[in-house]
Amino acid sequence: MTKSPNYDVFAIKYAEARRTPEECFLMPDPHEGAMEMDFFVWLIRGGGRTILVDTGFNHERAEARKRTIQRLPTEGLEVLGVKAQDVETVIVTHLHYDHAGNLDLFPEAEFIIQDEEVHFATGRYMRYKAARQAFEADDVTQLIRHNFKGRVRFVDGDDEL
Numbered sequence: 001m002t003k004s005p006n007y008d009v010f011a012i013k014y015a016e017a018r019r020t021p022e023e024c025f026l027m028p029d030p031h032e033g034a035m036e037m038d039f040f041v042w043l044i045r046g047g048g049r050t051i052l053v054d055t056g057f058n059h060e061r062a063e064a065r066k067r068t069i070q071r072l073p074t075e076g077l078e079v080l081g082v083k084a085q086d087v088e089t090v091i092v093t094h095l096h097y098d099h100a101g102n103l104d105l106f107p108e109a110e111f112i113i114q115d116e117e118v119h120f121a122t123g124r125y126m127r128y129k130a131a132r133q134a135f136e137a138d139d140v141t142q143l144i145r146h147n148f149k150g151r152v153r154f155v156d157g158d159d160e161l
Contacts, residue, residue: 005047012076014056015039015069015098026130039098041073043080050082051089051161052109057101061136065097074105089161095121095143096134103142111146112161115154118143 017037021028024035042053055073062069074084087106092113093099103111121140125131146152 007046010043017067054099055102097136
């Protein structure tokens with residue numbers, strides 16, 4: 001039996017916000033008050049690999065959405081001794097603005113994403129505000145541009161990385 005490498009996983013907080021129930025839920029409870037929300041990306045290191053889960057958002061997006069950014073995710077990586085160009089794999093869990101911004105900050109990375117997520121984010125439902133409110137066209141477009149460069153791997157369901 002081959003022994004699997006051990007991995008260290010780091011949660012990197014990069015921003016925070018105070019959000020109203022109307023910002024968080026389609027059908028908010030009028031009795032609920034504002035809630036605190038933290039934003040994270042995740043670094044996975046081990047077995048000679050450097051993997052980032054999600055890429056967060058930048059200062060411009062933080063200002064537009066009234067979020068308090070503490071540092072760019074790349075600055076959080078640097079605290080752990082990782083440069084953006086050292087990240088070889090980025091797993092994009094989904095294309096919401098707080099998960100899929102900053103893709104251009106990772107010049108050597110292959111981006112891994114679910115095929116159905118890209119289909120949804122580039123499809124017919126983006127014409128409806130309720131469906132697109134958590135997406136940013138520029139972030140989705142960046143992923144498509146990286147795909148044109150051969151840097152995106154699409155998966156369908158479970159996949160072993």
